[in-house]
Amino acid sequence: MKLFNRKAPRQEPEPETHGAVGLDSGRAELVLNRLQLLITRKLDGLLQGDYLGLLPGPGTEAGESREYRPGDDVRRMDWPVTARTTMPHVRQTTADRELETWMAIDVSASLDFGTAKYLKRDLALAAAAAVTHLTVRGGNRIGAVVGTSAAITRMPARPGRKDAQGLLRSIARIEPRAGRASLGELVDALNRPPRRRGQAVVISDFMTPVDEWARPLRKLGVRHDLLVVEIVDPRELELPDVGVMVFADPETGRVHEVQTADPVLRAKYAHAAATQRAEIASAVRAAGAAHLRLRTDSDWLIDIVRFVAAQRHARTRGTAR
Secondary structure: OOOOOOOOOOOOOOOEEOOOOOOOHHHHHHHHHHHHHHHHHHHHHHOOOOOOOOOOOOOOEEEEEEEOOOOOOHHHEOHHHHHHHOOOEEEEEEOOOOOEEEEEEEOOHHHOEEOOOOOHHHHHHHHHHHHHHHHOOOOOEEEEEEEOOOOEEEEEEEEOHHHHHHHHHHHHHOOOOOOOOOHHHHHHOOOOOOOOOOEEEEEEOOOOOHHHHHHHHHHHHHHOEEEEEEEEOHHHOOOOOOOEEEEEOOOOOOEEEEEOOOHHHHHHHHHHHHHHHHHHHHHHHHOOOEEEEEEOOOOHHHHHHHHHHHHHHHHHHOOOO
């Protein structure tokens, strides 16, 4: 895995693929320490507040009631007050002092790809670190399930920064395998065993059929505040006009030569990619999840800050996320 200040090649337009290897102990410490500094000094400083999180929400403990506003979650309707006042009311909730967060992290071989500043695997680890460091405070617990093509690894939820850092080390050291993890099974692993309402985070590039994971994601969103982090590389959205390019599938090893000088081919590729991403976004909305897209050619810190600011603005206005 590359460190987070990796530069894109200056004169080499072809996409790069990198070997699927996990981090050794020294490399894991270096990367995670750098991430911790970035998050706690920069991101934490930009997102002021005692209880920070990537998905600031109302919590689950019952509070006061207020009149219903368009966009409010109908699952929080306060029917007794509504009946007494003949006006629709919703029950406000207060933040739990001990929040349990679970992450489902896809580390399929397709994440060992990047043509800009980062690998997609870099951003997956950065997203996991951001979720961890911004939620594990005040006794909050965080755990994870990590999926490869070989198995799904479950890491129990524990409180405290020391255990959180240990969780991130374990995630960073997992070696990806050739092939693709079943994203549907990975998401469903957060549904079993049933847990009290909390926060769930799914991190993946979603390079798999939507039908495989859409239903488990909807099921997860019924019970938990849900955040979906989608990792995208610009070459997955459109092809540059650079002549013949050789593509290698990191999951199967198959190699294809593509003539990118063909404008019709580039247009078809861009249209298919846009359709795929639209289907992903539609499935995420259907699950009632917040959707954060991180690109390998963007500043992920700024993207996270903008996302949290938008979430807080929507909450303040009483609109749905």
